[in-house]
Amino acid sequence: MTVVPLLSVQHLTMRFGGLVAIDDLSFDAADREITAIIGPNGAGKTTVFNCLTGFYQPTVGRLTLTHGGGTFLLERLEGHRIAKEARVARTFQNIRLFPRMTALENLVVAQHNRLMRASGYTVLGLLGHPGYRRAEREAVELARHWLERTGLADRADRDAGSLPYGAQRRLEIARAMCTRPALLCLDEPAAGLNPRESAELNDLLLAVREEERIGILLIEHDMSVVMGISDHIVVLDYGKRIADGSPRTVRNDPTVIRAYLGEEDDEELPPEVLVDLRGVPPGC
Amino acid sequence: MEYLLQQIINGLTLGAIYGLIAIGYTMVYGIIGMINFAHGDVFMIGAFISIITFALLWMGGVTSIPLAIVLVLFTTMLFTAVYGWTVERIAYRPLRGSFRLAPLISAIGMSIFLQNYVQLLQGARIKPLPPLISGGIVLMEGDGFAVQINYTQMIIIAVTVALMTAFTLLITRTPLGRAQRACEQDRGMAALLGVDVDRTISLTFVMGAALAAVAGLMFALYYGVVDFFIGFLAGLKAFTAAVLGGIGSLPGAMLGGILIGLIEALWSGYFSVEYKDVAAFAVLVLVLVFRPTGLLGRPEIEKV
Numbered sequence: 001m002t003v004v005p006l007l008s009v010q011h012l013t014m015r016f017g018g019l020v021a022i023d024d025l026s027f028d029a030a031d032r033e034i035t036a037i038i039g040p041n042g043a044g045k046t047t048v049f050n051c052l053t054g055f056y057q058p059t060v061g062r063l064t065l066t067h068g069g070g071t072f073l074l075e076r077l078e079g080h081r082i083a084k085e086a087r088v089a090r091t092f093q094n095i096r097l098f099p100r101m102t103a104l105e106n107l108v109v110a111q112h113n114r115l116m117r118a119s120g121y122t123v124l125g126l127l128g129h130p131g132y133r134r135a136e137r138e139a140v141e142l143a144r145h146w147l148e149r150t151g152l153a154d155r156a157d158r159d160a161g162s163l164p165y166g167a168q169r170r171l172e173i174a175r176a177m178c179t180r181p182a183l184l185c186l187d188e189p190a191a192g193l194n195p196r197e198s199a200e201l202n203d204l205l206l207a208v209r210e211e212e213r214i215g216i217l218l219i220e221h222d223m224s225v226v227m228g229i230s231d232h233i234v235v236l237d238y239g240k241r242i243a244d245g246s247p248r249t250v251r252n253d254p255t256v257i258r259a260y261l262g263e264e265d266d267e268e269l270p271p272e273v274l275v276d277l278r279g280v281p282p283g284c
Numbered sequence: 285m286e287y288l289l290q291q292i293i294n295g296l297t298l299g300a301i302y303g304l305i306a307i308g309y310t311m312v313y314g315i316i317g318m319i320n321f322a323h324g325d326v327f328m329i330g331a332f333i334s335i336i337t338f339a340l341l342w343m344g345g346v347t348s349i350p351l352a353i354v355l356v357l358f359t360t361m362l363f364t365a366v367y368g369w370t371v372e373r374i375a376y377r378p379l380r381g382s383f384r385l386a387p388l389i390s391a392i393g394m395s396i397f398l399q400n401y402v403q404l405l406q407g408a409r410i411k412p413l414p415p416l417i418s419g420g421i422v423l424m425e426g427d428g429f430a431v432q433i434n435y436t437q438m439i440i441i442a443v444t445v446a447l448m449t450a451f452t453l454l455i456t457r458t459p460l461g462r463a464q465r466a467c468e469q470d471r472g473m474a475a476l477l478g479v480d481v482d483r484t485i486s487l488t489f490v491m492g493a494a495l496a497a498v499a500g501l502m503f504a505l506y507y508g509v510v511d512f513f514i515g516f517l518a519g520l521k522a523f524t525a526a527v528l529g530g531i532g533s534l535p536g537a538m539l540g541g542i543l544i545g546l547i548e549a550l551w552s553g554y555f556s557v558e559y560k561d562v563a564a565f566a567v568l569v570l571v572l573v574f575r576p577t578g579l580l581g582r583p584e585i586e587k588v
Contacts, residue, residue, distance in 0.1 A: 053476055083478035090476055098469045101462075109466045110477045115459035179477055 004066045006031040006215040007052075007183055012061035014047055014239075021047045023239040024060075029183070029232070031067070034209055034216045036226045039236035040259065045219045046093060047239075049185050052217075053090050054079035067182040084113050089181035091172040093188045093219075099161025103152055103171055106160050107143035108136075110178035115139055146174035150204065166197050170204075177208065183215045184208070190222040198222060202229050227251065235259070286429045291553035292546065297437045297506065299545020300444035304499035305522030306529070306537035307451070308368075308492025314468045314532040315488050316380070321391040322371055324519015325398035326493050330364040330500025331510040332402060335413050349416050353439075353505075360501050361494040368493020369486055371398075377482065395515075402512040410511040413504050440502045447498060448538055451491075455534060464488060468532075517561070521548075524568040530581020539579060543567075 005028035014022040022044045029035040037045045050056040052063060052074055063074040065086050072086035082088050098106050108115070118135030147153045150170035155163060160171060169189060176184055186205075190198045206229055209216055220226050226233065226247070233250040235243040237259045243250050250256055305327050312320045337356045346352050375394045379386045420434030455461035463484045466474040475481050503518065504510050525544040529536025544564050551563040571578060 055472070079472075079475040080478050080480045083476050096470055096473045098466055098473070100469060101465065105462065109462050109474070109479070112459055112463055112466075113478045116463075119459050175477070 003030075005029060006065065006067060007217070008062075008064045008066075009048070010062045010064070012048070012051060012063065013059050014044070014051060014056060014061075015059045021239050022051070022058075022236075025236070025239070025241050027234045027241060027244055029215055029217055031182075031215045032209060032213050033231040034205060034218055034229050035232045035234065036218045036220060036230040037234050037236060038220065038226055039242075042238075043236040044239040045236055046187055048236075049090060049187055049217075049219065051075070052082075052185060053088060054082045065183060069182070083179055083181075087180065087182040088185065089176035089179045089183070090185040091169075091176050091187055091189060093191060095165075095168045095172055097160040097168055097172060097175070099159065101160060102157050103147065103160050103163065104140070104143050104156040106171060106175050107146060107178045108139050110175045111139045111142065111180075142178055143174075146177050149177075149207075150174045151200075166193055169193065170201075173204070177212070181214060183217060185217045185219075187219045188221060189218070190220055190225045195224075198225060201225065205229055286424055286426050286431045287553065288550075289424065289431045290429075291549045293431070293433050293437060294553075295546035295549030296542060297440050297545070298549055299525075299542035300440050301499045301502050301506070301541075302518070302522045302525045302544050303538045303541025304444060304447065304495045304502070305518060306525040306541045307448075307534065308496050309523050309526040310529070310531055310534060310537040311464075311488050311492050313526070315464060315485055316376075316387075317384075318376070318387045319391065319523070320371075320376075320489075320492075321388070321519070322375070322394035322398060323492065323496060324515035324517075324522065325395045325402075326364060326368055326371065326515070327496040327500050327503075327518055327522075328402065328510070328512065328515030329367050329398060330360050330493075330497030331504045331514060332406060332411070332500070332512075333363045333497065334360040334501040334504050335411055335510060338413065338416075353416070357443075357498065357501060360497045364497030364500070365490045365494045368489045368496075371493075372486055372489040377485075395519075399512050399515070406512065408512065410509045413508050413510070415508060416505065436505050440506060443498065443502070447495065451495070452534070454491075460484070460487060521561075521564055524564055526578075527568060528571050528578055530578025533578070533580045533582075536578055536580035 007029040009028070010026050012022055012025045013020070025048070037048060039045055047056065051058045051061075054074070054077060058075050061075065065072045065074055065088065067087070069085070069087065074082055074086060074088070077086060098109065101109065115135055119129075119132045144153065144156065147156055150173060152167055152171055152174065155167065160168065163171060169192070173186065173189060190201055193201060202225055205216060205218075208214070218226070218230065230247055233243070233245065233247055234241060235250060235256050242259055243253045243256045245253070305323065308323045308326070309320060312318065312323070334356050337359045338352060341352050341355060346355070371394055375390045376387045379390055417435045417439070420432045420437070422430045422432050424431040455464065463474065463479045466477070466479060467481055467484050471481050474484075503514065521544055522541065525540035526537050527540070528543060529538070529540030544567065547567055548560045548564050552560045555563075
C-alpha cells in the first residue's frame with residue numbers, strides 16, 4: 001500500500017478565456033517535505049497557488065489534501081474554510097500584510113478562529129471572561145514565539161507597513177505559521193533578499209519542516225534556495241509539467257536544461273539562441 | 285454665559301444621537317468602501333420599533349418607566365439589527381464584486397423602499413410618544429435664566445458614552461474587532477487566514493443597525509414625535525458627521541457627531557433656528573473643500 005500524499009493535484013487545468021494557464025497538471029507533495037515548483041516567468045506557478053487557496057476556481061481538476069484532520073477537496077471549499085479546516089497557509093510574491101496593524105497583531109489575527117471560539121463569539125471576550133483571556137495569552141505567546149524565530153521580536157509593536165522589506169517577508173511567513181497550517185505555500189519567499197538573508201531563510205524553512213512536521217510548497221526563482229533545500233522539484237513550462245523528481249534528476253534532465261536552466265550549461269551560446277531554445281516546445 | 289452653557293448641553297445631546305448613527309456609516313464604509321444610504325432609514329425603523337414596543341409594554345401592563353426603557357432598548361436593538369442584517373443580505377451582498385456604483389444605487393433604492401414600507405404600514409402621520417421622563421437638574425441660575433440638564437438628556441449622554449466605550453473595546457480587544465480591521469485592510473488576505481469575510485461584514489451591519497436603533501429610541505424620547513421621513517435628515521446629518529470626523533475612522537465619527545450637534549445647537553441659539561440645517565451642511569462643504577479626509581481620517585491610497 002502506498003502512502004497517501006499530503007497534497008495530490010490531479011489533472012489541474014485553468015483556462016482564462018482562450019488562455020490556458022495550467023494544462024493538465026498532476027503532481028504530489030508529501031508531508032514533511034519541501035516541494036519546489038519552478039519554471040520560467042509565466043509558467044503558471046502562482047496560478048497553481050491561487051487554485052489551491054481558493055482565489056481561482058479551477059476549470060478542471062481535483063486538489064486533494066489529506067492530513068490528520070481528514071481529507072479535503074480544496075477546489076470545493078470556500079476561501080476561509082481552506083485556511084480554517086484544510087489548514088493551508090500562504091504567503092505572496094508581493095507581500096500582503098495588514099500594514100496598519102502592528103507586527104504582533106498581524107500574527108494574532110492569524111489565530112482568529114481559535115480566539116473566536118474562546119471568546120464565545122465575542123460576548124465572553126467583551127466581558128473579559130477568564131477562558132478568553134487565557135486563549136488570548138496563548139495566542140500572544142505563539143505570536144511571540146514566531147516573532148523570535150523570524151528575528152522580529154524587538155519589532156513586535158511596530159506597524160507592519162513600516163518594517164523593512166526583508167522583515168516584512170519574514171513576518172508574512174511567521175503569520176502563515178500562526179494559522180497552524182498542515183501545508184505552507186510560499187510564493188517566492190527569497191525574492192528581493194540579499195545572499196545572507198536568503199541563507200537564513202533556507203535555515204528557517206528547513207527548521208520549520210523538521211520541527212513543525214508540515215509540508216512546504218515553494219515557488220522560487222533563486223536556484224541556491226531551490227537546489228539547497230528542496231526534497232522534490234516540479235518543473236512547469238507553459239502550464240505543463242515538464243519534469244518531476246529529486247533536485248539531482250531535475251538538474252540533469254535535458255528538457256529542463258533546455259527550457260529553464262539552459263543558461264548555465266550553454267554559457268557560450270549567444271542570447272538570441274537561448275531565447276529560441278526557450279520557445280522550443282517541451283519534449284523535442 | 286448661562287445661555288451658552290445651556291446650548292452646549294443641548295448640542296451634546298443632539299451630537300450623541302448623531303454620533304451613534306455616524307458610527308454605522310463609518311464602519312460600513314471602512315469595511316466595504318460603500319456609503320450605506322439606507323442607514324438613516326434603519327435609524328427611523330429603530331425609532332418606530334421603540335414606539336411600538338412602548339405601546340405593547342403598556343398594553344401588557346408594564347408601568348415601571350425605567351424597566352420599560354431598558355426592555356425597549358434591548359428589543360429595539362435586536363429587531364433593528366435584524367433589519368440591518370437583512371438589508372445587507374438582500375441588497376448589498378449579491379452585488380459584491382460588481383462595479384462600485386451598484387451597491388450605492390441599491391442602497392438608495394433600499395432607502396426609498398424602507399420609507400414607503402413604514403409609510404404604508406404605519407401611516408404618514410406623525411406618531412407621538414408621551415413624555416416619559418420629566419424634570420431635571422438645575423445646574424446654574426442667574427439673570428432669570430436657569431441652566432438645566434433634564435433627565436432625558438442625562439440618559440441619552442450616559443447611554444451613548446456606555447455604548448461607545450463597549451464598542452471601542454469590541455473593536456480593539458476582541459477577535460471580531462480584529463477581524464473587522466483586517467477585512468478593512470485586505471479582505472482576500474483575511475479570508476486566507478480563516479476569517480469568514482461575509483459573516484464579518486454581516487456583523488458590521490448588525491452592529492451599525494443596533495447603534496442606530498439606540499439613536500432611534502433616544503430620538504423618540506427626546507423629541508416625542510416620529511414619522512417615516514425622520515431618517516432622511518438625521519441620516520444626512522450623521523453622514524456629514526462621519527465625513528467631518530474622517531470617514532472610516534471610529535473616533536472621528538464620534539467627534540464629528542458631537543461637533544455637528546454643537547454647531548446646530550449654537551447656531552439655533554445665537555442666529556436662527558430656520559437655518560440650522562444650512563449651518564450643518566455648510567460645514568460639510570467646507571470640510572470637503574479644505575480637508576477632504578476629515579479631521580481624523582487618513583488620506584486614501586488608491587489600491588492597484
